[in-house]
Amino acid sequence: RHGDIAGKIVNDQLARTFTRLESGKIQPPKSTAAVPSFSGPVTEEYPKKFKQAFIIQGYLAANSADADYPALKVINSILGGGMNSRLWRYLRDELGLAYSVGTFYPTRQDTSRFVVYIGLAENRVPEALEKIQSEINRFKTDGIDEQELAENITYLRGNYLLDHATTKRRSWYLGWWEIIGKGFEYDKKYPADLARVSAAEIKRIANKYF
Numbered sequence: 001r002h003g004d005i006a007g008k009i010v011n012d013q014l015a016r017t018f019t020r021l022e023s024g025k026i027q028p029p030k031s032t033a034a035v036p037s038f039s040g041p042v043t044e045e046y047p048k049k050f051k052q053a054f055i056i057q058g059y060l061a062a063n064s065a066d067a068d069y070p071a072l073k074v075i076n077s078i079l080g081g082g083m084n085s086r087l088w089r090y091l092r093d094e095l096g097l098a099y100s101v102g103t104f105y106p107t108r109q110d111t112s113r114f115v116v117y118i119g120l121a122e123n124r125v126p127e128a129l130e131k132i133q134s135e136i137n138r139f140k141t142d143g144i145d146e147q148e149l150a151e152n153i154t155y156l157r158g159n160y161l162l163d164h165a166t167t168k169r170r171s172w173y174l175g176w177w178e179i180i181g182k183g184f185e186y187d188k189k190y191p192a193d194l195a196r197v198s199a200a201e202i203k204r205i206a207n208k209y210f
Contacts, residue, residue: 052099053122057132059209061114064107064180070193071205072114076105077152078144078202079136080116090135091118097128109180114209136210143203157191 062068080087080103092098101118116136120128164170174184 051122052119053125055118055120055125055128055132056115057117057129058113058115061105061112061209063109063112064182065109068205068208069107070190071197071201072105072209073156074149074152074194074197075202075206076103076114077156078148079103079139081152081155086139087116087118087132087135091128091131095131097124097131107180136206140203140206140210143206144199146199149197149199149202153194153197156194160191160194 061072077085079085080101082088082102085102087101087103088098091101097118097120099119101116103114103116105114106112116132118128118132164173170187173187177186177190178184
């Protein structure tokens with residue numbers, strides 16, 4: 001029965017399961033402040049028998065140990081984190097280029113990547129490539145105002161806290177932060193790190209990685 005298990009039963013089961021495991025030490029990840037550079041863009045095409053085309057455009061990005069990590073999470077929200085993001089509003093709502101559009105920036109111990117993706121009609125691929133780049137260039141040049149920044153930080157922090165509504169999800173986050181080397185304590189620190197991201201930092205980091 002859920003929620004009606006004596007503590008001694010749980011402790012005995014844990015002891016039987018884990019006492020034979022050898023002690024180990026998780027090595028904290030090293031910062032990737034010096035993200036590997038590249039000489040220029042590389043393009044690969046994969047023809048398929050689909051009526052819809054897909055563009056996936058990626059950039060090397062910082063790992064979870066890097067000081068840039070929280071700001072890149074905020075940038076991900078601003079550019080492609082949902083239907084109110086810049087790329088969604090511009091490429092889909094304004095230009096009608098995309099069926100779907102967004103970005104993702106996965107948390108990684110090693111070098112991560114920042115990825116823009118878009119699903120669209122094949123004949124509009126050249127136009128979309130141009131418009132994606134123009135929007136990223138505009139973001140690098142103009143940056144972000146304080147209101148848009150605050151809205152995205154609030155959105156990220158709110159979703160993060162809402163996802164802690166169950167014991168299962170809280171346990172998942174504690175284990176996740178521990179496994180990637182940041183320590184389970186980072187579960188409480190992460191929202192505070194997001195809140196400290198500034199508009200100046202957003203602009204600097206966008207120019208660094210894009």
